[in-house]
Amino acid sequence: MNSYRIPEIAKQYTEYDMIQIHTDLPEFPEMRTRLLYAFLNEYSKLRASSELFTLAASLVQLGLDTHDMVTVTNDVKEKKAARSRQLKVLAGDYFSSRFYNLLAGAGQIEMIKQLSGAICEVNRVKMNVYTKMKQLKLTAEDYLHHMVEIKSQLFLSFSEILTEAHGHAWPQIMRSYARCEQLLEEIFRSESIANFKGSWGFWHILQHGAKDERKQLQQDQLDPAKVRTLLNKHQITSQLVELLRVQTEQFHAAVKLLASDKLISELFHISEPFQRITGKQPKVLEEI
Template identity: 55%
Template sequence: MNSNSIAEAAKPYTDYDMIRNHTELPDFPNFRTQLLYTFLHKSSTFIEQSELFALVVSLAQLGLDTHDLVSVTNERKEKAEARSRQLKVLAGDYFSSRFYHLLAQAGQVEMTRQMATAICEVNRLKMNLYTRMRQWKMTADDYMQYSVSIKTQLYLSFSRALEGMKPNSWDDMLNGYTRCEVLLDELRRIERDRDFRSGWAFWHLLQIGTKEERRQLQNEDTDPGKLRALLHKYNVKATLFQMLESQFKTLSDKIRQFDSEKLVAELYQIGEPFLRAISAPRALEEV
């Protein structure tokens, strides 16, 4: 099995018509999962568990990401909306239960403990993030750091297991790829009016905008056209592309420091969607 096959291995646990037909699911955490599999497969100690560990961490991440899609309020009473909300809760719980079950079957007690600890840390970080957002105490840099930390916690459970490789290589690669992933997600987000307010661009504009523009941003009833005009005025998309290009260059410099040509090639293959987005911005939706 190669790193691209982990998503296929997860399908028996995620592809259910009841879920797919009545609610949306988050994207599979491909970048981080492929990266984890690649590093575990290079470790003589964990090569036999590389597929299992990559699978279980992806299911645990899917569980957390699915719960994030549950609306905060239950104001919409339509039958379809209520069913969608309920299925997100149940699907998130189910994905999480599969991760526990698979590790228990394999007798991986210590890894179960580490993953459970990481999940607690993810929830703590999310609570801090939401609290700062509600109190308007968030900056764009804060948002980026929280986003990366939240996405990497489960995968950092393997830092000790991979510490025998090049010093700090796992943590550095995980952080670098995840920053690129967040930036790519934020570029897509600004094209969608419905979740613009929960992203990097919103907090960036809130920092650099005029007093009147900040007032507009804080008003939830502001016309989407005005918000889009602010994005254009401050060249937010161009700024995000520049950030992605800079981050990928930093990541590339670190990748080239590995001695194994095969590992370098595999790491570049994982990061190819980032390079494709930088090279052809118009093809962003295809990445």
């Protein structure tokens, strides 16, 4: 199958009335999913399994992301909130179990092993970074690096089977793309005071800010007006846009080295959300 329809197929697992009525889900991992599908579908030996593998990976990622939305404590006793929390736990478990069922049914035992190992690695990295966050021992770059590894691990499970077709290009391109995606998310977070704590901007100011600014960020409750002042003073959004511009160029440079013109064209189009933010259109894309 050549057409990309993973989000539509995934709806049969995600659009249950009970979930839609009583809780919300994270966004479908559209960007990384499409990138993986483009690589798998380009390789003739994997084309027949490209849809299955991509769907399985997307459901695992959705399961992990759903569990990340579960509050750490269960202090809220209000019935609606409690039900929402419970359904997030159950939905995350369900999405994760579906990948096993799909791959086992197709006899893809080795891929189950690879994805299961990646899940363990994701959880290990999360525990490491959350511990550092609690201790306020993260730099902005450390934070970005950890977030990229968390976003990449499941999809890097396919590195071994993609090596024959694309050499060692997949891990580099996957991480580069995940970094672009994370920077894009950070740009949106920099425009929302409610999402500031724990963001790249938070760790950047905690690292480079004056003593009184760092003290402000260590308070349990942040003053929205003061946060906005700090964001403007340290030019957080403009710094992130510049980081995204540089990373997008690096992503394009890696993509140009691929042997397939069709795949190059597809990957440049997949990176269009980054280009819209940075306002820079690559020459290769214009030529294509």
